[in-house]
Amino acid sequence: MKKDDCIFCKIANGEIPSRTLYEDEAFRVILDLGPATRGHALLIPKDHAEDLFGLPDDAAALVLPVVKRVAVRMKDRLGCDGLNLVQNNGEAAGQTVKHFHVHIIPRYLGDGQEINWTPTSPSAEELDGVMGQILE
Numbered sequence: 001m002k003k004d005d006c007i008f009c010k011i012a013n014g015e016i017p018s019r020t021l022y023e024d025e026a027f028r029v030i031l032d033l034g035p036a037t038r039g040h041a042l043l044i045p046k047d048h049a050e051d052l053f054g055l056p057d058d059a060a061a062l063v064l065p066v067v068k069r070v071a072v073r074m075k076d077r078l079g080c081d082g083l084n085l086v087q088n089n090g091e092a093a094g095q096t097v098k099h100f101h102v103h104i105i106p107r108y109l110g111d112g113q114e115i116n117w118t119p120t121s122p123s124a125e126e127l128d129g130v131m132g133q134i135l136e
């Protein structure tokens with residue numbers, strides 16, 4: 001299902017042109033217009049889902065094989081030294097477009113980009129606590 005006012009629905013379904021690297025029945029992979037690095041791409045499902053929480057399991061199961069296919073090609077053709085997958089869900093996580101997407105970001109030694117967090121030092125009790133909370 002498409003959402004009328006969603007730009008990624010329009011891009012994924014070809015109503016808005018994009019630089020497409022891959023397309024099948026379920027997905028389109030396009031170049032990001034504000035790339036972190038050379039070749040930064042976005043995998044976008046053709047059916048609207050706001051985020052990972054709303055993505056149906058059958059679509060989710062198809063995501064990684066497509067991502068891998070594009071990643072392998074990037075390594076081969078662009079000669080990248082590494083690659084990050086980034087997938088933001090919700091404002092707190094930095095999601096700006098409310099249609100599920102996966103960033104495929106080729107990395108080059110010395111590219112100057114950072115996809116990072118600051119590690120913290122929780123106590124054993126805190127780690128046990130959060131594990132218990134997730135598992136309960």
Ligand code: 5GP
Binds near residue numbers: 035087
């Ligand atoms: P988010 O912050 O939601 O994880 O990432 C949204 C991404 O979509 C950003 O990297 C941004 O550059 C990209 N983006 C936003 N609008 C467009 C667009 O119209 N076309 C393309 N190709 N990329 C877009």
Ligand code: ZN
Binds near residue numbers: 002008009010047098
């Ligand atoms: Zn959408």
